Amino acid sequence: MPEMLLVAGGTVVDPANGVEAARDLLLVDGLVHALGEPGSLTRDARGAEVVDAAGCWVTPGLVDMHVHLREPGYEYRETIASGAEAAVAGGFTSVACMANTKPVNDNAAVTEYILDRARAAARAHVFPIGAVSVGLEGKQLAEIGEMRRAGIVAVSDDGHAVNDSGLMRRALEYARLFDMAVIAHEEDCGLAHRGVMNEGPTSIRLGLRGMPAAAEEAMIARDIALVELTGGRLHIAHVSTAGSVELVRQAKRRGLAVTAEAAPHHLFLTEEAVEGYDTNAKMNPPLRRERDVEALREGLRDGTVDAIASDHAPHHADEKDVEFDQANFGVIGLETTLPLALRLVHDHGFARDRMVRALTVAPARILGIPRGTLSQGVVADVTVIDPDAVWTYQVAESRSKSRNSPFDGWEMKGRARCTIVAGRVSWSLAERNERH
């Protein structure tokens, strides 16, 4: 007896296939089996479990290409299991996790460990990202090929920039061997000068060390030049300034293999959030100014910025409930990314398929993973989104082990109602409500 799931009554939004229409979706044995007019699949679906998607969007399972799952090494902040649970609660069926664990994911053994833990958790697909350099130290190239065999989908020293231009050049060149992107955290350390927030009038008023926009932009300009030199593939993590968006726009116009992502906190918060020395507004790159937020949204709208990614970065309260200078950088975001992305549609005139693309096929293609579409025969990852559900985000109820969100108490409109991973319901709002 095949295992069948029918997602019925919703509007399928599948940007990769240009579908945006009322459709039923039949999943059989963990694969997408058929897409049909409403009611047309009833005969095939005899005996299937039915997910009622009335009033909902049915999208390919969402892909978060930038998360920190903290395991191994920092399990007190997050584990692969808790991170995966937060992911599916937020509508994500796939996450790509950064290499800054302890030990660093700079060799195949760590990659395999991460994949083992993800299989044991069995909640969402986890795609590890390997380090560019051994120990993230920016000196010696990590065993990228060995890690590739073990299952990494990209390389990145995220958390740190690759300051040595020679090493960055080699990374871009070498990663071509595996057709992988180098994901860059763009920060000129000399310019950032141990800053703790955006440099500008607010940093001056608060007496906090600033990181100028130029610290990010100078590095992006360098890396674009290196893409021209090497023919490598560059993906720029968490773009945060208007100038960065413009640099990426120009690079794309010249036909270079440069892509970019934006994080929800950079799309919805400005440096004003630091007021009162709120350490949940401390992240790297820092929150910028209103015109940067607007440029980022515009870049996302016109496709300059390809993807939305959470940069989910869990930290323990003891690492955040301290003096601002001493607090760790980063915020959690797996459960707030989708509702904030929906806000772009509700309040900022974004086309629905543009937003869905930025959370599905766009990041999947950058990572080269067979996800982000509802094409027949692909792994049946599906997110059922109720776009109109009004709710309040309470960080105390987060599935993550950490609580460092700047969005606690925000009124949200829209959320995942049901998250289906490989043909099985991994999370559903109804079950969650019943358990409460």
Next chain:
Amino acid sequence: MEFRGQHLLGLEGLSAGELNFLIDTAASFKEISDRDIKKVPTLRGKTVVSLFYEASTRTRTSFEIAAKRMSADFISIASSTSSASKGETLLDTARNIAAMRPDAIILRHSCSGAPHFLARRVDCSIINAGDGSHEHPTQALLDLLTVRERKGRIDGLNVAIVGDVLHSRVARSNLLALRALGANVRLIGPPTLVPHDFGRWGEVCHDLRHGVRDADVIMMLRIQRERMTGNFFPTLDEYSAYFCLTRSVLEEARKDVIILHPGPMNRGVEIASDVADGGAAVILDQVTNGVAVRMAVLYLLVNAPREELEVPAATVETAPAVARPRRKAAHA
């Protein structure tokens, strides 16, 4: 007018009325320090703890003398001798001190916002004695008191602040308060230490002679040697060639200009010795006024919540100047 509030975290946001009230109150306390017996019982039974995470002689001593002249019990903790050196967090240290029920904690810390962080988490008054590059409110208040004594007003004065404005908490508190009180503020130094973003708070000027022209008041800031490592300027010698306040520069200012410096001074670096020791300098007046300002701040914050409208008779006898009725509060 009155000063409401449990803490003194900074001068940002205080109105001219509130600032003047603080300065008036401080002025009324000066007389106590001139007495033969320099002690009033106003804060008898109150406990004040100073918690300093940075070296300080002047500020800490000034607070201690202020507290003791008001008869408060004063306990001084320096980070080098405290459990901070054993790795205890600021929050844990402060919570432990707060659990001993002091009336105020005076905090000096190298992190901007540290007193704001504590004020949200402990329930005694927090007095900011300097936080990172952010604010140093009592220093600015004693500067303002000194200026007002000498000039009779603050409104309309031309005030030049010279030096490392970027890293200076003294500059920030002063410029916020001076603006609120109607002074014209000029900020002078190299672009590395006075970036253009300061333009919204004052006139930015990179030429010392031009900057002090027609100044009624010059506030010098201390240049810290460690700034050289950040390449904010090449050497102290070169810095002083451009920004040292000398007699010759002083001729550009008004004849009756006064010169302030928060100390400690680097003689021959930011200020020439003959200027520092000359008639225009009011640097020791500042130190004297510091005690009065800190008495006033302790009085207003520590004494305020439980005070009746009328100042107790004992206080009136010995400290007539403080008998300013302020608010009616129920006896606790």
